[in-house]
Amino acid sequence: MNGLYALKPWYADRLSGLRRALAARQVSPDTLTAAGVGxxxxxxxxxxxxxxxxxxxxVAVLLAARLAFANLDGALARDTGRTTRRGALLNELGDRAADLLVIAGFLPLAPLWLVAVAAFASTxxxxxxxxxxxxxxxxxxxxxxxxxxxxxxxVVAAASGWxxxxxxxxxxxxxxxxxLRAVWVWRVLGRPGADVATGKAAATEKAEVTGEVVPAVATETAEATETAQVPVAEPPAPAPARTTATRRRPTPSPTLNSPPPRPDRGLPLDPGEVSGSITHTxxxxxxxxxxxxxGTR
Structure with a gap:
């Protein structure tokens, strides 16, 4: 059950022309937030x-304008590409300040303790x-x-005095x-896979339904978490390369016909050493x- 909040899309469509006019005049979304508080x-x-x-x-006209500015500031920021984290913070603070200011209007009309309880409960x-x-x-x-x-x-209190x-x-x-919201949130967070699945849903709903700005870090973290849990197929191992065996030429072993190493003693050898075979060593x-x-003479 969303109550009158279900009319927000219809109300946003009625404000589309005003939103385009504000974008054409380059009005700051923060200005609209401040106007809502005013x-x-x-x-x-x-x-x-x-x-x-x-x-x-x-009271009816001013509160209708307050709701209109609360809808326009976030929508204008998205349409003009001026969504910032500071703007999101200012939007939340502006909403809380506007709620408390409306309750403060009852101070001359009701006991102080009742006004304080209503102000606390409304937040x-x-x-x-x-x-x-x-x-x-x-x-x-x-x-x-x-x-x-x-x-x-x-508005009812302003018209009736009650x-x-x-x-x-x-x-x-x-x-x-x-x-009711606490019970709903508790159930959502208790569902299996809520830690992964709700991150992106929260960013989408906050940006598209509530008209509020969500930092990009929230969606990037959720997408990074989802990507980390998706199994990635490993590439097949490469086939072992076929190596060609190189034949090593055998080292020739010494044979009987091979001449032994010539001794080197600094003395002349016999002249008979003229052939492949040694006659005098x-x-x-x-x-x-x-x-x-x-003999030669």
Missing amino acids: CAAGAAAALAWLPAPLAALP LPSWISLAGAAADAPRRNGSPVGKTERCLLA AVPVLAVVAAGSAVTAV RPQSPADRGTQLR
Whole structure:
């Protein structure tokens, strides 16, 4: 059950022409966030200072503008490519400030303790949604007393003067909404595979449904986690290369016909060493040389 929050897409379509005009004039999304807070402050002032029947029209107009600016700032940032983390922070702070300002308009009309309880309870649903988004759960909005319902109840109080009953409904309905969102987030996070599957869903829903800016780190982390869990087929091992055996030429062994190494003693050899075969390996002595010389004369 989303309550009046289900009308947000229809309301966004009605604002498409204004969004294009603002984009053409290069209006900053942060300016629209600040304008929404200003409209909430104006509605609180009208609720506190104007009498019951007369306060209804200005309160209704200013709170409708406050909801319009809350829708336009995020949509304009996405259309113009000016989504930033600081813009997302400013958007959240602006929404919380606007909620508290509207409740503060009841200070002259109801007991202080009831205003304080209603102010605290009205912020609980948003804190639960932000806590769930921090745990990678989709952002939960609406049902049964969300931001839109609280604005409508403030218009009812401005038109009827029933400040105390309206504050009681705001406090009780906001507490019930916070409990329902907490149970829903708890169930989502308890599903198998929620740690991986909800990261990308949270980023998509927050960007497309709530009109809020989501840092790119959230989606990149979810996509990196999904990619890490997908098994990657390993390439087949290459076939062993066929090696060609190289034949080594055998080292020739010494044979009988091979001449032995020639001794080198610094003495002349016998002249009979003229062929391949050695006839004398003994060196000539001086006596042999003399005999040879005598035979040749």
